[in-house]
Amino acid sequence: SSDLTQDPVESVALGQTVRLTCLGDSLRKYAASWYQQRPGQAPVLVLYGQNRRPSGIPDRFSGSTSGNTASLTITGAQAEDEADYYCKSRDFSGHHHVFGPGTKVSVL
Amino acid sequence: EVQLVESGGGLVQPGGSLRLSCAASGFSFSGYWMHWVRQVPGKGLVWVSGINSDGSSTRYADSVKGRFTISRDNAKNTLSLQMNSLRAEDTAIYYCARESGGGNVDWGQGTLVTVSS
Numbered sequence: 752s753s754d755l756t757q758d759p760v761e762s763v764a765l766g767q768t769v770r771l772t773c774l775g776d777s778l779r780k781y782a783a784s785w786y787q788q789r790p791g792q793a794p795v796l797v798l799y800g801q802n803r804r805p806s807g808i809p810d811r812f813s814g815s816t817s818g819n820t821a822s823l824t825i826t827g828a829q830a831e832d833e834a835d836y837y838c839k840s841r842d843f844s845g846h847h848h849v850f851g852p853g854t855k856v857s858v859l
Numbered sequence: 860e861v862q863l864v865e866s867g868g869g870l871v872q873p874g875g876s877l878r879l880s881c882a883a884s885g886f887s888f889s890g891y892w893m894h895w896v897r898q899v900p901g902k903g904l905v906w907v908s909g910i911n912s913d914g915s916s917t918r919y920a921d922s923v924k925g926r927f928t929i930s931r932d933n934a935k936n937t938l939s940l941q942m943n944s945l946r947a948e949d950t951a952i953y954y955c956a957r958e959s960g961g962g963n964v965d966w967g968q969g970t971l972v973t974v975s976s
Contacts, residue, residue, distance in 0.1 A: 839963070850896075
């Protein structure tokens, strides 16, 4: 299947750690990338490749993949991390990109 | 500074056509895959189409294949999306994005397409 699944909602206390997951068979073959989207704004890449962060993304964002599951961990969540987070990968052919449905993260 | 600026969105009737453009600056445009991603307001991101660096290879989501055409003009640093036979379900914000290292590293602010009679 080319579908990616994500939990719709996660909450985390300020300063604590939250782990977001993305499940999909294609993750066994292709790497995931992760995007943060705040309300009314364009998405921002926060993680790609093998746990690579674009410049300007804090090191509290980290990632890993095991089997069919990719994970984004926010260690020491801040108020500004409250946003929707989407994973992205490819279908098995590699020709089509696929986004997960997104996880809404609330920082309490 | 990388900039991607979309234009061309608007209101169009079902069955109509629209051409979106994305003006790129701040990077070597001809060196990267480029993509269109859309989002119904309040909903998730959906990949629409991608094109390789020299325009020789294109990819489309099944939902738009045969109706949308992606193209690029590397001399003018411009990405385009020709949308024909538009349907109500094509209503969305359309973003252009630059791909690097497997991630969409830069995004425009989006242009809204509304398909309605």
